[in-house]
Amino acid sequence: HRHLLGIEHLSQSDITAILDLAEKYVDMNRQSTKHSDVLSGLTQINMFFENSTRTQASFEIAGKRLGADVMNMAMQASSIKKGETLIDTAMTLNAMHPDLLVVRHPHSGAVDLLAQKVNCAVLNAGDGKHEHPTQALLDALTIRRAKGRLHRLNIAICGDVAHSRVARSNLILLGKMENRIRLIGPPTLVPNQFAEFGAEIYDDMNEGLKDVDVVMMLRLQKERMDGGFIPSEREYYHRYGLDAAKLSQAKPDAIVMHPGPMNRGVEIDGTLADDINRSVIQEQVEMGVAVRMAAMELLARNLREAA
């Protein structure tokens, strides 16, 4: 592959190859000296047109640990504010010969469009409600390490599925790896069309969480609700927020995940999110660096082979 635009383009063996390589970087990242020169001589530009903590920081750390020259574009201070378009901005940076372009954009499809215009490898760091492939890969690595496998698991994805690129990429990845997926949430946030992904749909947390191995919570994506119905946070927490009582329906060793940023007391109880016996939220962040290192190494290999 030349780019990493979405999980939909990856095969089972592509996914396994990225996760296997990422394991090496999990070990490296836990050592006091964490440096390799896999990306030495390459230039990585990070362009985030939407806010980010985890994805932006981990792509930057990943590039630096692999020896790339990493540049973060401060999009708020860029000429986008003067009316320059996304494509003109990308072409301007393209003329500086970057090798890896990491892009987050609020519009679904914007990153695919940009990838058609530039000469370098493009990594999608989240586009609208379309895909967030490195998030699904880091979630997959977290699940595989916690459960010892990434197939034939019962996995519940709960909350605002409709507006979530995290849910979409996870549905595709976990489906490709032959897991049973349940989507749980109010019909406004989990429309029936998501059954097309092969998932079972539930409106009731206690029913949907029965005997699951993995509980993945999602944030209410108010920024993507376009003035539509926004549920009251109190009522939402009562019905769909994950707490110890609802989690007791899942398997006793079920893990709790959240991609972050999380809203404590809205989609998840804060004490449960901090419970290191159940919550793998911090592991997800750790896996994020390793998976991004692996994805960039594989794309760089292709770049060098094509040169």
Ligand code: CP
């Ligand atoms: N999970 C995730 O994409 O978080 P950020 O928006 O902080 O990058």
